[in-house]
Amino acid sequence: MSTPIQLDEKALRHVVEEVIRGLGGRAGSGGKPNPSAAVPAPPPAAGPRRSPKGPRFGVFEDANEACAAAQDAFLQLREKGVAARAKVVEIVKELVTARAVEWGRFEFEETKIGRLDHKIEKLQIVKLVPGVEWLHPYGLSGDHGITLEEYTPYGVVGAILPVTHSVPTLSGNIINIVAAGNAVVFNPHPGGARSAALAVRAYNEAIHAALGIENLVCTVEKPTLESFDALAKNELVRLLCVTGGPGVVQAAMKSGKRAICAGPGNPPVLVDDTVDPEKAARDIVQGGAYDNNLLCIGEKQVFVLEHMASALLRGLEKAGAVQLTASQLEKLTAAAFSTAKDAGGCSHPVLNRALVGRDPVVLAREAGASVPEKTPLLFAETDVEHPFVLEEQMMPMLPVVRVKTVEQGIEYAVRSEHGYKHSAMIHSLNVEHMTQMARALDTTLFVKNGPCVAGLGLGGEGYLSYSIATTTGEGITNPRTFTRTRRCVMVDNLRIY
Numbered sequence: 001m002s003t004p005i006q007l008d009e010k011a012l013r014h015v016v017e018e019v020i021r022g023l024g025g026r027a028g029s030g031g032k033p034n035p036s037a038a039v040p041a042p043p044p045a046a047g048p049r050r051s052p053k054g055p056r057f058g059v060f061e062d063a064n065e066a067c068a069a070a071q072d073a074f075l076q077l078r079e080k081g082v083a084a085r086a087k088v089v090e091i092v093k094e095l096v097t098a099r100a101v102e103w104g105r106f107e108f109e110e111t112k113i114g115r116l117d118h119k120i121e122k123l124q125i126v127k128l129v130p131g132v133e134w135l136h137p138y139g140l141s142g143d144h145g146i147t148l149e150e151y152t153p154y155g156v157v158g159a160i161l162p163v164t165h166s167v168p169t170l171s172g173n174i175i176n177i178v179a180a181g182n183a184v185v186f187n188p189h190p191g192g193a194r195s196a197a198l199a200v201r202a203y204n205e206a207i208h209a210a211l212g213i214e215n216l217v218c219t220v221e222k223p224t225l226e227s228f229d230a231l232a233k234n235e236l237v238r239l240l241c242v243t244g245g246p247g248v249v250q251a252a253m254k255s256g257k258r259a260i261c262a263g264p265g266n267p268p269v270l271v272d273d274t275v276d277p278e279k280a281a282r283d284i285v286q287g288g289a290y291d292n293n294l295l296c297i298g299e300k301q302v303f304v305l306e307h308m309a310s311a312l313l314r315g316l317e318k319a320g321a322v323q324l325t326a327s328q329l330e331k332l333t334a335a336a337f338s339t340a341k342d343a344g345g346c347s348h349p350v351l352n353r354a355l356v357g358r359d360p361v362v363l364a365r366e367a368g369a370s371v372p373e374k375t376p377l378l379f380a381e382t383d384v385e386h387p388f389v390l391e392e393q394m395m396p397m398l399p400v401v402r403v404k405t406v407e408q409g410i411e412y413a414v415r416s417e418h419g420y421k422h423s424a425m426i427h428s429l430n431v432e433h434m435t436q437m438a439r440a441l442d443t444t445l446f447v448k449n450g451p452c453v454a455g456l457g458l459g460g461e462g463y464l465s466y467s468i469a470t471t472t473g474e475g476i477t478n479p480r481t482f483t484r485t486r487r488c489v490m491v492d493n494l495r496i497y
C-alpha cells in the first residue's frame with residue numbers, strides 16, 4: 001500500500017517549472033508557460049534570395065549562402081505541391097534534350113575527356129530518369145483501420161559530381177532529388193564546374209519563369225575541398241549524395257551526415273564457350289569504348305576461356321578495336337601509371353590522370369603505335385596482376401586475360417572488382433555460370449549477354465540514373481532514394497469493408 005506524498009506549494013511550483021523547462025517551454029511570472037517557446041519557430045518568409053548584383057539563378061560563390069538559398073526554395077516548393085515538382089522534372093528533361101549538343105560540346109571542351117558524340121548522347125538520354133510518378137505511397141488496410149506510409153522530402157540535399165559526367169549526373173540528380181520534393185546544392189568537380197554552372201543557371205531561369213521559385217538547384221561556382229566541407233557541415237543540408245571515387249566517398253561517410261554514395265567500380269567481363277564470340281566482342285566494344293571508357297559501369301577487363309580467346313580477339317578486331325603488342329603495352333603502361341610507395345611500404349601503381357578518358361589514337365601514340373583516327377578501343381593480352389586489370393583506369397584500352405576454367409575466371413573477376421560491388425558482365429548461355437558469377441561478385445549491376453549500358457536501360461529493361469549507389473546499397477538511385485518514409489495511422493476507422 002502506498003503512502004501519500006506531502007508537497008508544499010513551493011516544492012510543487014518547482015516541479016511544474018522543471019517539467020515545463022523539460023518540454024522546451026519557459027515558466028514566466030506566475031508560472032505560466034510560454035507556448036511559442038515549446039513549438040518550433042515558423043519557417044522564415046520565403047522570398048527570393050538576390051545578391052546586390054541581381055538574381056543568382058543558383059550559382060553561388062559561397063556554399064553556405066547556396067544552402068540558405070536552397071532552403072528558401074525548398075519551402076516555396078513545399079507550398080506549391082507535387083504539380084510544381086512535376087513541372088521542374090518536365091523543365092529539366094526538355095532543356096537537357098534541347099541543349100544536349102551545346103552543353104555536351106561545352107563539357108567536352110571544359111573537361112577535355114571522353115567523346116563528343118557520347119557527351120551529347122548522355123544528355124539526350126537523361127529523359128529516361130523517372131520522375132514524381134515513382135513515388136507510390138504504401139497503404140495498409142485491416143481490422144485496426146488504415147495506415148499510409150508516404151515518401152516525403154528531406155529538405156536540402158548536398159550533391160557531389162564527378163568530372164566524368166558533370167551535367168548528365170547533375171541533371172539526373174536534379175530530377176530524382178526534386179521529384180522527391182527536395183532542393184539541392186552541388187559541389188561539382190573543379191574540372192567540370194563551369195559546365196555545371198551553365199546548366200544550373202539555365203534550369204533556374206526556366207524554373208523561376210514557370211513557378212516563381214529561385215535557386216531550387218544551386219551550385220558552387222569555384223568548388224574546393226573547403227566548399228565540400230562547408231556543405232557537409234551546413235545544418236540545412238539533411239542528406240548527401242556523392243558520385244565519385246574512393247576519396248570523396250570516404251570523406252562523405254566520415255562527415256556524420258547520412259550519405260548516399262555512388263562509389264568507384266572496376267567492372268569485369270567473363271566470356272565462356274557457350275556464346276557467339278563475335279556478338280560478345282561487339283557488346284564489349286560498345287560498352288568498353290563508350291565515352292572512352294569513362295563510365296563507372298564500363299567494361300574494364302575481360303576474362304575469357306583459353307580455347308575461346310583467339311575467336312574473341314578476332315571478334316574484337318572485327319568490331320573495330322585494335323590489338324597492342326606486348327612491347328606497345330609495356331610502353332603505354334609506363335606512361336599510364338607511375339609507381340609510388342604507399343603507406344604500407346609496398347609499391348602501388350598510381351594512375352596518370354592526363355590519360356584518363358583520352359582517345360585511343362592518343363593512347364596508341366603513347367604506346368608507339370599508329371591506329372586509324374576513328375578506332376573505338378585498344379586491347380591487349382595481359383595477366384591478371386597487370387595494372388590495367390587491377391586499377392580502375394578509365395581509358396579505352398581493355399586488358400584481356402585467358403583463364404583455364406569458368407571458376408578461375410570468376411575468381412579473377414572477384415579479385416579485380418575489389419569488393420566495390422559495382423558492376424559485372426557475363427557472356428554465357430549457361431545459367432549455372434551466370435548464377436555462380438552473380439553470387440560470387442555480389443555486384444549492384446549484373447548484365448548477361450549485353451553491353452554494360454544495357455544495365456541502365458539502354459538496350460535492357462530498366463530506368464536510368466548516373467548515380468549508382470553501390471557503396472551504401474541504395475542501388476540505381478531514383479526519386480524514392482531521396483525521401484524519408486513517414487507513417488500515418490488511422491486507428492479502427494476509415495476501412496470501408
Ligand code: NAD
Pocket residue numbers: 160161162163164187188189190225228243244245246247248251261262263264265295296392466467468469470
Ligand atoms: P573523383 O573521386 O576524383 O572526384 C569526384 C568528386 O569528388 C569531385 O567533385 C571531386 O572534386 C570530389 N572529391 C574528390 N576527393 C575528395 C575529397 N577527399 N573530399 C571531398 N571531395 C572530394 O572522381 P572523378 O574522376 O570525378 O570520377 C570518377 C570516379 O567516380 C570513378 O571512381 C567512378 O567509378 C566514380 N563514379 C561512380 C559512379 C556511380 O554511379 N557509382 C558514377 C560516376 C562515377
